[in-house]
Amino acid sequence: MNISYKVDAEKVLEGFRRAPRVMSRNLDKGLDRAALKMVRTAQDKVRDNDSIAFSLLVQSIRYQRTGPLERTVWPAANYARYLEDGTKPGYMPNGYALAAWLKARGAANPKRRSFALAKHIFKHGTKPHPFWQPSFETAEPEMRRIIAQAVERGVSEVFGT
Structure with missing residues (x-):
């Protein structure tokens, strides 16, 4: 599952034209925080699921910068799919x-x-013990809020508002 956050606001685009490093720095921080929110939510959901005996799956959930202004969050444990789908x-x-x-x-x-x-x-x-989809549904509104705040901080820094 993917979450995309597209910003078309003219002020944001102008901010990227005027000061791309400032905007990217603010957005990178926000994206890192949003990805970490997904990681922690998924870890909590696995713990609440009562389907783990060891912490391997919990510890394997991580995020990575996979491109400019892009983050990927995933469980690296090879059995995560079996837990999610049965x-x-x-x-x-x-x-x-x-x-x-x-x-x-x-x-x-x-x-x-x-x-x-x-x-x-x-x-x-x-039987399936879903944790990924419920985690995503729980974390998505907060992730969007974090990203929106990062955009606002970038615009404020560029335009001094």
């Missing part, structure tokens, strides 16, 4: 990862139970 039957999960997950949740004899759980997942799949 899995269909026929997927055999890693038994060691399941054993560690069961152990962290306090299950008795996690090694033996991990095989039974893997067979159950293979036969039935897993």
Whole structure:
């Protein structure tokens, strides 16, 4: 999912013509803050989801500057998609990862139970535990506000208003 924020206001465009570095600096700060808002919201949603045993997924959510005035936020953990969308039957999960997950949740004899759980997942799949889309829906209004404030700061700095 993408969020785009397009500004057509003549004053903003004039600000970029007069002082592109000033406008870019202000917008870069705002975009970094907006991206960080998405990161923190997603991390909180994963914690609230009660579907993690370790903090690997939480720690893997990050953002990067991917272009001029562009940020990308993503979870780097390879299993994030399985948590978000669930899995269909026929997927055999890693038994060691399941054993560690069961152990962290306090299950008795996690090694033996991990095989039974893997067979159950293979036969039935897993339910989705969405965190990304709900995080985006929660964070989007605040991200837009942060970006709008950054635009206003840039315009104020350029025009002295």
